[in-house]
Amino acid sequence: xxxxxxxxxxxxxxxxxxxxxxxxxxxxxxxxxxxxxxxxxxxxxxxxxxxxxxxxxxxxxxxxxxxxxxxxxxxxxxxxxxxxxxxxxxxxxxxxxxxxxxxxxxxxxxxxxxxxxxxxxxxxxxxxxxxxxxxxxxxxxxxxxxxxxxxxxxxxxxxxxxxxxxxxxxxxxxxxxxxxxxxxxxx
Amino acid sequence: xxxxxxxxxxxxxxxxxxxxxxxxxxxxxxxxxxxxxxxxxxxxxxxxxxxxxxxxxxxxxxxxxxxxxxxxxxxxxxxxxxxxxxxxxxxxxxxxxxxxxxxxxxxxxxxxxxxxxxxxxxxxxxxxxxxxxxxxxxxxxxxxxxxxxxxxxxxxxxxxxxxxxxxxxxxxxxxxxxxxxxxxxxxxxxxxxxxxxxxxxxxxxxxxxxxxxxxxxxxxxxxxxxxxxxxxxxxxxxxxxxxxxxxxxxxxxxxxxxxxxxxxxxxxxxxxxxxxxxxxxxxxxxxxxxxxxxxxxxx
Numbered sequence: 004x005x006x007x008x009x010x011x012x013x014x015x016x017x018x019x020x021x022x023x024x025x026x027x028x029x030x031x032x033x034x035x036x037x038x039x040x041x042x043x044x045x046x047x048x049x050x051x052x053x054x055x056x057x058x059x060x061x062x063x064x065x066x067x068x069x070x071x072x073x074x075x076x077x078x079x080x081x082x083x084x085x086x087x088x089x090x091x092x093x094x095x096x097x098x099x100x101x102x103x104x105x106x107x108x109x110x111x112x113x114x115x116x117x118x119x120x121x122x123x124x125x126x127x128x129x130x131x132x133x134x135x136x137x138x139x140x141x142x143x144x145x146x147x148x149x150x151x152x153x154x155x156x157x158x159x160x161x162x163x164x165x166x167x168x169x170x171x172x173x174x175x176x177x178x179x180x181x182x183x184x185x186x187x188x189x190x
Numbered sequence: 191x192x193x194x195x196x197x198x199x200x201x202x203x204x205x206x207x208x209x210x211x212x213x214x215x216x217x218x219x220x221x222x223x224x225x226x227x228x229x230x231x232x233x234x235x236x237x238x239x240x241x242x243x244x245x246x247x248x249x250x251x252x253x254x255x256x257x258x259x260x261x262x263x264x265x266x267x268x269x270x271x272x273x274x275x276x277x278x279x280x281x282x283x284x285x286x287x288x289x290x291x292x293x294x295x296x297x298x299x300x301x302x303x304x305x306x307x308x309x310x311x312x313x314x315x316x317x318x319x320x321x322x323x324x325x326x327x328x329x330x331x332x333x334x335x336x337x338x339x340x341x342x343x344x345x346x347x348x349x350x351x352x353x354x355x356x357x358x359x360x361x362x363x364x365x366x367x368x369x370x371x372x373x374x375x376x377x378x379x380x381x382x383x384x385x386x387x388x389x390x391x392x393x394x395x396x397x398x399x400x401x402x403x404x405x406x407x408x409x410x411x412x413x414x415x416x417x418x419x420x421x422x423x424x425x426x427x428x429x430x431x432x433x434x435x436x437x438x439x440x441x442x443x444x445x446x447x448x449x450x451x452x453x454x455x456x457x458x459x460x461x462x463x464x465x466x467x468x469x470x471x472x473x474x475x476x477x478x479x480x481x482x483x484x485x486x487x488x489x
Contacts, residue, residue, distance in 0.1 A: 026364035034374035042382050050381045058374050065366035140222065142366060146373050147226055150259055153381050154234045 015080075020092050023066050027142075028093065031062040032100050039108040050153065051110030053170070056119040057149035059101055064126035064142040066093040083131070083188045090127065121173035122148065124180035131187040206285050207292040214297020218267040224301070227263025231256055247324040247401070247423075247435070250334050253312070255397050257305060257344055258380030261351040264301045265372040268355030271297060272460060273365045287462045291356075295457065298352035302345055309344035324401070325435050328414045329422025337439030339446055343398060346449040350396070351376075353456030360460040393484035398445045401435035402488060441487045448480025 035055055042051065067086055069075065075085065101119065105111055122145040130141035152166040159166070169176050218224065235256050241248045271294045274280075275287065283290065313336055316322060321333035354375065358368040379386075379396040386395035392402050403423060406416070409431045413422060421435035455473030458466045 024364055024366065026362070027366035027370050030362070030364075030367040031370045031374065034371050038374055038378050042378050042385055044385065048382070048384075050378060053381075054374060054377045057377075058370050061373075062366070062370055065364075065370070068366070142369075143223065146369075150262070150377070151230055151233075153377075154230050154259065155237065158237055158240075159233070 015088070016092065019085075019089055022069075022071065023089060023093060024068060024070075025066070025096075027062040027065040028097055028100075031058040032097075032104065034058070035104060035111075036108065039104075039110045043109060047110065049170075051108075052114040052118075053149045053153060055101075055104070055108075055111045055114065056122055056169070057145045059097060059119050060122035060126055060145040061142040063090065063093050063097055063123045064130060064145065066090070067127065067130050067141075068139070081189075083184075083190070086127075086131070094123075115173070117173035117177065118170045121169050121176035121180070124177055124184065125169070128180040128183035128187070131184055131190050203285070203289050203292075206289050207296060210285075210290060210293025211296025211299075214271055214294050215300035216297075218264075218271060218297050218301055219304070221263070221267040221270065223263045223266045224260070227259040227261075230259035234259070243323075246326055246330065247322075247334075250322045250324045250336075251399050251401075253322075253336070254340070254343060254399055255380050255383050257308065257347070258376070258397065260305060260308075261347055261380070262373060262376045264298070264305070264348055264351035265355035265358070265376060266369055267301065268294070268298045268352050269359030269368045269372060270365070272356045272359030273362075273368060275360055276363070288464060291360075291461050295352065295356065295461075298356070302348040302352060305348035306345040309341050313341045324437075325421035326424040329416065329420050329435070331421065334437075337437075337442055339439045339443035340400065342446050343442060343449070346446040346453070347397065350449050350453040350456070353453035353460070356460035357456040389488060392488070393445065393448065393481045395445075396449070398442065400442065401437045402441070403429075404434040404436050404489065406432055406434055436489065438487055441484055444480045444483040444487060446480075448477050448484065451476030451478070451480055 035058060038054070039051060067089055069085065069089065101116075105114060125148070126141055126144045129144045133141055148166070148169060152169070155163045155166050157163045157167055164171075238249055238252050238256065241252075272291075275290065275294075280287075280290070317335055321331070321335045323330070323332045324334035325331060354372060355368075358372050359365070362368040362371065383395070383397050383399055386392060386397075387399055387402065389402060389404060392398060401421060410416060413424075413432050416422060416432070416434070421437065423429065423433040423435050425431055451473045453473070454469045454476060458469030458473055461469065
């Protein structure tokens with residue numbers, strides 16, 4: 004008798020959680036707290052929220068990296084199912100940490116959850132669609148996007164507006180990225 | 191693509207370091223993150239040229255942070271190189287870690303050379319075009335030039351970027367952690383740079399923006415009564431009275447010493463035990479001297 008996929012994943016949760024590379028999540032959160040403390044007197048101009056969203060999103064995408072990918076290619080649970088399973092484990096830890104930081108750090112107080120979700124799903128979509136040699140670069144997408152937005156600061160016409168969508172219109176980014184993930188579900 | 195180092199006699203470690211340095215330089219210069227950093231810095235530079243002309247001093251003040259994305263990219267590329275020190279292959283390498291690290295640092299210096307070239311060309315272009323505007327009348331100039339030590343801040347920052355990348359890449363087990371730590375450390379130093387412009391904290395800033403605004407204790411009714419050599423900033427949205435804009439080649443020079451001290455400290459953290467003590471000690475001393483002298487230079 005074959006177990007249902009949901010049961011298989013539920014049984015695999017603890018081993019998968021142990022296999023996740025947690026260090027980027029811990030380092031990102033620790034560094035954010037430190038930087039926020041050091042820059043607490045700096046004028047608030049949206050830089051800290053951008054940094055917090057970018058690093059949190061990138062840390063979650065880093066956690067998608069599966070060291071046992073080749074070994075697990077033979078199991079009947081597909082790569083997308085395993086990818087989302089890992090992501091849900093990481094988000095279950097990263098989300099409370101994010102909400103706690105948002106509550107106690109003046110620099111990122113009031114930042115919505117949607118921008119970080121938008122950046123994270125964009126990174127996941129990049130990981131799904133990137134050709135295999137470039138998959139490792141997917142976590143760089145949130146970092147690159149936020150840096151480009153900070154450089155341009157909305158002063159490049161329509162292109163500058165699009166770069167600011169992750170914070171101004173996160174729904175557009177979120178839905179587009181989810182559609183891209185859905186379209187690549189067999190990858 | 192895997193690049194194999196040519197087999198060289200280990201009796202001449204300097205030749206091995208040079209050979210490894212050449213390979214590392216090629217890899218780092220072709221790193222995609224460097225191309226991204228150069229593009230972003232180029233866009234930022236182009237946007238700076240389009241600043242409105244009535245915003246006096248904007249181009250002079252913003253110029254030192256334009257290569258910020260390149261600095262992040264240098265740190266990430268160097269971190270990638272030093273993180274390869276953790277691969278299992280190194281156990282079979284015919285040369286020791288000191289030699290390999292020397293090659294990696296030498297490769298990183300190619301990126302420093304690139305930054306030096308960009309900064310030199312920019313300084314020459316600004317000089318050829320007669321300089322930039324700075325200050326508000328009556329304390330205003332249209333021909334502000336960067337001192338040599340201000341230009342040298344860019345290569346010093348690049349050396350610091352190499353040191354930071356080396357330390358994070360070598361000492362953190364996870365490559366992702368190293369990249370995120372570097373990004374989190376560099377991003378505010380570039381985009382919250384305004385927060386480090388105050389008189390009390392400017393010596394500790396990583397990217398130092400000049401001029402430093404100094405409050406004038408005795409406000410004159412007529413600003414033309416202030417010394418003619420002073421650059422001035424008029425009262426406005428962010429200040430109630432006139433401020434003196436202080437620029438100094440010495441301040442920039444001691445800030446370069448501070449940056450190179452930090453770079454030596456971080457390189458010491460990355461390198462094996464032999465050179466570590468020397469570099470960390472020299473770095474701490476240089477950084478402390480640099481900060482102290484900056485405080486002495488600011489009036």
